[in-house]
Amino acid sequence: MTDGIPLVSFRGITRHYGEGGGLVRALDGVDLTIERGEFIAIMGPSGSGKSTAMNIIGCLDRPTSGSFRFSGVEVTALSRDERAKLRRNYLGFVFQGFNLLNRTTAIENVELPLIYRGTPKRERQEKAVRALQLVGLAGREHHTPGELSGGQQQRVAIARAIVTDPLLLLADEPTGNLDTARSREIMELITRLNQEKGITVVMVTHEQDMAAYAHRVIRFVDGRIASDEARKAA
Numbered sequence: 090m091t092d093g094i095p096l097v098s099f100r101g102i103t104r105h106y107g108e109g110g111g112l113v114r115a116l117d118g119v120d121l122t123i124e125r126g127e128f129i130a131i132m133g134p135s136g137s138g139k140s141t142a143m144n145i146i147g148c149l150d151r152p153t154s155g156s157f158r159f160s161g162v163e164v165t166a167l168s169r170d171e172r173a174k175l176r177r178n179y180l181g182f183v184f185q186g187f188n189l190l191n192r193t194t195a196i197e198n199v200e201l202p203l204i205y206r207g208t209p210k211r212e213r214q215e216k217a218v219r220a221l222q223l224v225g226l227a228g229r230e231h232h233t234p235g236e237l238s239g240g241q242q243q244r245v246a247i248a249r250a251i252v253t254d255p256l257l258l259l260a261d262e263p264t265g266n267l268d269t270a271r272s273r274e275i276m277e278l279i280t281r282l283n284q285e286k287g288i289t290v291v292m293v294t295h296e297q298d299m300a301a302y303a304h305r306v307i308r309f310v311d312g313r314i315a316s317d318e319a320r321k322a323a
């Protein structure tokens with residue numbers, strides 16, 4: 090991973106579904122550069138291509154055409170296994186619905202990505218404890234999701250996403266299931282991870298109040314970037 094190279098580069102990215110009269114241009118020629126350390130909010134109406142773009146950045150889906158480089162590596166040329174490795178090593182994901190394993194304790198949920206990486210048990214536990222401390226959940230290691238509030242569950246999910254020290258955190262409406270106070274707390278946590286740990290953040294949100302935490306707001310309309318504006322952090 091070389092300095093001076095953008096973390097994410099889209100050049101002429103398209104993603105089409107279907108064909109003929111039923112062709113949907115989910116992404117219709119997107120150019121986008123994301124530098125290390127940025128905190129970006131992605132907004133736009135439903136069906137505008139936000140999830141499609143996130144899935145491509147997250148190496149979960151491939152574009153129909155165009156170039157997608159992650160830290161200089163042309164991801165479109167990688168095999169499925171190579172993309173999975175890139176995901177495991179460099180990306181963290183946070184979703185609206187938390188996506189935790191229900192009958193599994195907080196620490197076990199956070200250890201999961203380290204198990205996939207083959208990290209030895211002791212190191213795994215140490216890292217998971219530290220990640221839970223970082224998100225403000227020290228002492229809750231052995232609680233299951235059912236014993237935690239929504240805000241706390243999202244903190245566990247964030248700890249799980251960052252326990253591998255990812256370069257990029259992809260968050261899909263991370264506060265969509267939370268009340269206003271809890272949403273602010275989660276946004277303050279994500280801001281701290283961006284500022285103090287230097288994790289680049291790309292977050293989809295429908296809420297202006299949440300987008301206000303980002304430094305840059307990109308709006309999608311009809312599979313294209315309609316606006317891309319730097320803004321002051323809240």
Ligand code: ADP
Nearest residue numbers: 106113115133134135136137138139140141142
């Ligand atoms: P957003 O996340 O902004 O709501 P999406 O990226 O999910 O938008 O969708 C963009 C467009 O692509 C929409 O018209 C949607 O219906 C279409 N689309 C998304 N996924 C599929 C799919 N798997 N098959 C067919 N069309 C899809």
